[in-house]
Amino acid sequence: MDRNTLIGFGLIGALLIGMFVINSKSKQAYDKEQAAIAKRIADSLALIKPKVDSVALKLDAQKADSLKLAKQTSGLLQDTVKPQSVSIENDVVKITFSTKGAQPTLVELKKYKKFDSSLVQLQAGSFNKFSYAIKNGIGGTAQTENINFIATAVTKNADNSQTISFKTGDTSGTRSLVHQYTLKPGEYMLDLNIITTGNDWFDQNAMNINWQSEASQVEKDHKYELTQSHVCFVTNDNFDFEYAAKPDSKAFSKSVNWVAAKQQFFIAALIAKTKFESGSMEWKTPADSSTYLFRTTANLKVAVPAAANATTALQFYYGPSDYNILKKYDNQLQNIVPYGTGIFSFVKYINRYFLLPVFDFLQNNIASMGIVILLVTLLIRLITSPILYKSYLSGAKMKVLKPEVDALKAKFTDKTGQLDQQSFSMEQMKLWRTAGVSPLGGCLPALLQIPIFMSLYYFFQSNIDLRGKNFLWANDLASYDSILKLPFEVPFYGDHVSLFTLTAVATSLLISIYSMSNMQDNSNPLMKYMPYIFPVLLLGVFNKLPAALTWYYTVSNTITLILQIVIQKYVIDHDKILAQINENRKKPVKKSKIQEKVEAMQESQRKLQELKNKTNKN
Template sequence: ETDDFGYIINTGAQKTAHTGSLFFNEPTIANGANGAQIVTFTIQSNDGKSVTHEYTLPASDYMIDAAIKVSGAQQLFTGGSANLQWNYTVLPQQDDLKYERQQSNLCFSEEGNYDFNRAEAGTQKDFEKPTNWVALKQQFFSAALLSKGGTFSSGNAQVTAKPDSIKQLLAANVNMKVPIQGNTAVIPVQWYYGPNDYTVLRGYDNNLYQMVDLGSGMFAFVKYINRWVIMPVFDFLASFISNFGWVIALLTLFIRLVTAPLTYSSYLSGAKMKALRPELDGLKKKFGDDQQGYAMEQMKLFREAGVNPLGGCIPALLQIPIFFALYSFFNSAISLRDQSFLWADDLSRYDTIATLPFSIPFGFGDHISLFTLTAVITSFLISIYNMSMTPQTQDNPALKYMPYIFPFILLFIFNRLPSALTWYYTVSNVITLGLQFVIQNYIINHDKILAQIEQKRKQPKAKSKWAERYAQLMETQKKMQEMKDRNKK
């Protein structure tokens, strides 16, 4: 690991030197407040110019305070500013180097606004606005250079790590400018070397906590689900349960209880669709290849029976933001690092029950995750159950087999993801299977549903504007198809 810091100063007529190559006096060490130690390095010229580096090392904190004190600043610095140079290289901290690289970013805060770039070799960021801090973020740890109580006026950062290096996860050269006023200057800076722990970072008076990726990109909104729901519940459960695997299981149960009303409405809609299956099968036989005629009669049947064919989609749509919230959370939760559960050695990374002598493409990798298999198998069982409950209204083979194809796709998506996420998915699927069995067999009265459907069909129906427009559209398409058929004859 390399961590170099310094800057260029004028040492004579048209001569310069980097402070990293200069010999400072032996450091002095003094005791500071709260058990901190103050380490001071000084270098002084014969003509009275001096440079002092004062570091305050806390007893129990991740933030290092530093003060660069310069006497004769107008002569030592050119252009009225100091160009601080920080070169940082870090070794991998996780076993899966490729996945850890995907989670690594060059983070920064310009005028108090957080942003980041992917930490890929060749990535360069020019800072043209006042910048609060720059950081190199790994999956679970970060190193940051901060301007204490102010901003850097400008600067740039360039990622230099080789993409195929097994010794370096990422490296960067950071250059930040600080304006110098007067001949005696004090430049206060800070370094953060520590975990990407949301609670720890939130304790500092800057926005370093935003480095913890709780949701970004098109799913940036899920960070609010994490901050206001997932994290408080997770921390509460972890406060009295030592095993994080069971914490995740109880968190899953909590999520399913909160979404239970929508889940019940989904199953009720499925039961109504199952009750209409004989009539739908009759319509398919009646209309044969006439898809438009079948669709019109199908909508008419749903309207008469008071059935919403999309009623089962709402819980599925609700699961999407929840899944991406948990995906972000489990990828960022340092509390899961090195936490074992069942056969998984580390819940923050994938579990391995077998290592392959080759790598399977499409993201699968060279290992087999058992939690991934349990998630895929339970998803497949749910698909089989749902197919048995839902009448087939499409003849398209792709749509017919999609419920079976989806679990197979999950096999490639999940195999490299944290075992915490695949364990959550497994528990959620088991709860789904249990709820489906109990609700369909002991709570929902199918005879009563049939009676309610018949009762609604006898009631006069006021056609909605949407239904009217849809019926008109289908009627127009049917007439156009009939005209095409006549022209062919």
């Protein structure tokens, strides 16, 4: 192709590109103009279109709901005035009812205060509800929450209990439905008798109850309170619980004694004296932690006697999670108090039958709760001191044998510095056996102290008597003590500084350092850092724990350190131990079956290792 042809193709290409550009701009302008026209048309239509009155729509929806409810309850006798509030109270609790639904709407606990110094309130808020469906007598059904019952005056009974009744029925007067509430002096338990006269109130002689309960924040630490909150129930006469912090649901195919929403220290429970036949329960936590802890919704079915005059007996418990109070009701409510759960559920018996009676005796005679914890700790350390002594004695025996153990280690170490671990272990076991020393002598006593440790861990987190009690700088022993509020949150640590946590960690660190200095073998480089790792971990774990617990650990660690020093320096006689070891060597050694099996296994491993070494050389 010559030069003129190339110029021609170039001009054609330029013309095509120019044409595409011009057409594209023209199309964009056209599309923009069409969009503007469409917008002007839409704006014009919007101006002539009648506006929707959202307020009117809302009012219409409310009116429709009112008409629907009015139709459902039209066959029932109701109070013509607006729903009213009526209260009954004793020396520990005040319960307010609404005539709308004849249900509790507010419970105030007179002896307990929230973190903001106001009284603890349960069942407060619009979510809380107790309702069930009834036949309205005109071919439909109605929920009791929508019925405005007629309230009677509060009456005082011969036993000083108080009773209030709420009544409805059909307009013909042939049927009646009564909610009769009774509150006894000094009790947190509220009795409810649902009394029906006339037949055909319920489908299939069964009452399907919907009970909703909202647990609001009571303690100062929302997150920690939620971790200590549970959803509890007794089904088929067996107690069980779920953690409320994890939203979930539970279906009950067998009979249910009661269900409960338990916060860290307070409980709202619904109980059936004749048991619920079946039901389900679900619980949820909010996205915004500032509103409430969790909400529970229970749907429960209870049988109603097929009689013209029938009474269904229920109970509500609104009160503290106090083991002594709950136990007297004899319906497993005391199991709600978590004195031991999971693999450590057995420690609840230590807490219930030993620690709690001792604690109650001391607090009834000593004003300061901090001193009570100190005395409880002294008693525990006194009881466990023989175990501690055996542990230290075993350690002392190991220390006496350390030169011989070092000699064995040197004997089975080759020129390259490689230790024949199998042979060394076998000879070390023989040395310990002939000397009458058990390698588990120091471990078993420590393991035996774990149940005591865990029982106190659960006890000080669950005992409501610690709540609100101050000691030294701690304002509330049931919560963490804070001497400094941080302007930010440190990962794994928190946003505050707990002084009792620091004292517990410091004393734990001193114990670790002292124990390491008395170890028979501290040549391992890793052991140099071990005394510091565990206390640092405790710093993050303990910082949010109740001050009662960290104060206990401080006292317990201090006593442990003093006992270690006294026992090892002034009680244990190392010369006497050496003489006893020499005497043991003169006695015939009896092997247990376990020792024989261990030695046989070690011998087998040694032979395999020798065979492997020969194979590698060949």
